[in-house]
Amino acid sequence: MNQTFGKDEKLKSKKLIDKLFAEGKGVKSFPLKLIYTPYESEDEGLLKTGVSVPKKLVKTAVKRNRIKRLMREVFRKNKYLVTNHLSSPHAFMFIYISREEISYDKLEASMIKVLEKFNDKN
RNA sequence: GAAGCAGGCCGCCUUAUCGUUCCGACAUUUUUUCGGAGAGGAAAGUCCGGACACCACAGGGCAGUAUAGUGGGUAACGCCCACCGGUCGUGAGAUCAGGACCAGUGCAACAGAAAGGAUGUACAGGUUAAGCUGUAGUGAAAUCAGGUAAACUCUAUACGGUGCAAUGCCAUGUAUACCGGUAUUUAAGGAUCGCCCGUCCGUUGCCGGAGGGUAGGCAGCUAAAGAAUAGUGGCAACGCUAUUUUCAGAUAAAUGAUAAGGAGCCCGAUCAGUUAUCGGGUGACAGAAUCCGGCUUACAGGCCUGCUUUUUUU
Numbered sequence: 001m002n003q004t005f006g007k008d009e010k011l012k013s014k015k016l017i018d019k020l021f022a023e024g025k026g027v028k029s030f031p032l033k034l035i036y037t038p039y040e041s042e043d044e045g046l047l048k049t050g051v052s053v054p055k056k057l058v059k060t061a062v063k064r065n066r067i068k069r070l071m072r073e074v075f076r077k078n079k080y081l082v083t084n085h086l087s088s089p090h091a092f093m094f095i096y097i098s099r100e101e102i103s104y105d106k107l108e109a110s111m112i113k114v115l116e117k118f119n120d121k122n
Numbered sequence: 123g124a125a126g127c128a129g130g131c132c133g134c135c136u137u138a139u140c141g142u143u144c145c146g147a148c149a150u151u152u153u154u155u156c157g158g159a160g161a162g163g164a165a166a167g168u169c170c171g172g173a174c175a176c177c178a179c180a181g182g183g184c185a186g187u188a189u190a191g192u193g194g195g196u197a198a199c200g201c202c203c204a205c206c207g208g209u210c211g212u213g214a215g216a217u218c219a220g221g222a223c224c225a226g227u228g229c230a231a232c233a234g235a236a237a238g239g240a241u242g243u244a245c246a247g248g249u250u251a252a253g254c255u256g257u258a259g260u261g262a263a264a265u266c267a268g269g270u271a272a273a274c275u276c277u278a279u280a281c282g283g284u285g286c287a288a289u290g291c292c293a294u295g296u297a298u299a300c301c302g303g304u305a306u307u308u309a310a311g312g313a314u315c316g317c318c319c320g321u322c323c324g325u326u327g328c329c330g331g332a333g334g335g336u337a338g339g340c341a342g343c344u345a346a347a348g349a350a351u352a353g354u355g356g357c358a359a360c361g362c363u364a365u366u367u368u369c370a371g372a373u374a375a376a377u378g379a380u381a382a383g384g385a386g387c388c389c390g391a392u393c394a395g396u397u398a399u400c401g402g403g404u405g406a407c408a409g410a411a412u413c414c415g416g417c418u419u420a421c422a423g424g425c426c427u428g429c430u431u432u433u434u435u436u
């Protein structure tokens with residue numbers, strides 16, 4: 001199974017991000033929140049994914065980076081849960097909504113829950 | 123050995139699996155495979171100084187800000203070094219906005235009659251008369267006064283502004299900010315300066331030209347006041363010479379995750395104790411964003427060098 005997370009799969013376009021926050025729907029499983037929206041694209045890739053940790057909640061850059069890296073890591077390991085079902089391109093944005101730091105295991109569990117919730121709705 | 127002073131350095135390591143950014147090679151245009159490189163001493167705060175870029179090639183005056191012993195270092199500095207002086211410490215050392223109150227204004231505890239428009243008391247002298255003269259007494263200072271400038275102020279020196287979201291180019295694309303000509307207006311406004319002067323452009327209509335803002339891409343963007351080693355000049359900061367070397371360039375932002383093992387430190391147990399063994403815990407401060415030189419602040423734990431005081435032993 002494909003566990004890579006290259007440039008093509010990252011959410012980079014500012015326009016798309018603005019659209020995502022304006023029109024996107026959300027599913028939650030503490031401490032993660034997933035905002036998603038379908039979009040029109042000529043590219044082959046199905047998913048564009050970004051991660052975000054609000055500065056308001058986590059003050060230092062080191063801790064924010066650490067959480068973002070963990071989020072990318074658990075998404076990379078578990079993204080097969082959605083990519084196998086998806087038919088149209090979607091943009092994803094994961095937002096961390098806790099003030100506390102988190103362990104890898106806990107984050108992975110909550111990532112799986114979020115992805116399953118997404119599957120139920122689509 | 124104990125207590126202390128000064129300076130410097132390190133700031134986890136190894137292996138496996140999966141993943142990420144850049145570069146190179148083979149192949150090739152779907153991308154795959156292989157190899158190499160990939161955060162800090164403070165990358166931080168953004169407090170000083172530069173490089174670089176643009177704006178009137180930035181001129182004058184006022185205002186404002188900063189600095190303040192002497193000499194040196196440096197691209198430059200408000201930084202660093204040396205020396206002199208003051209203060210503190212037994213000492214190694216530490217520390218100091220360390221120019222000027224014979225320009226003006228202001229301020230001042232206690233004591234004292236009085237600290238400036240002031241001359242009281244006692245004694246002595248003296249005069250027509252008079253704090254007119256001397257002494258005593260308070261105080262750091264009592265009359266051509268003295269102290270205070272992290273008080274205003276004065277003196278000397280320096281400072282144009284804004285910043286890589288600078289700036290240049292490309293494609294896309296909307297509909298009037300821009301440019302040229304002309305008519306009119308002669309002063310409202312604008313040109314990145316706190317104010318004034320000076321300088322430049324000009325409002326509006328018509329005609330002609332093809333561009334601005336926003337988001338995207340490329341350049342700027344990392345070969346530099348570079349790094350390492352050796353020699354050499356200098357008390358030192360630092361300079362000079364030679365050789366070797368290329369060492370992060372991301373952009374919703376790479377440098378990570380997981381597992382195992384090993385040193386470091388802390389706690390507990392066993393042991394009379396040094397030590398050793400076993401078990402558990404802990405790993406700080408913190409993430410490049412145009413690039414350098416400083417300053418300041420944060421920091422688990424560890425190492426090294428020089429020196430001082432004191433005690434014991436020889």
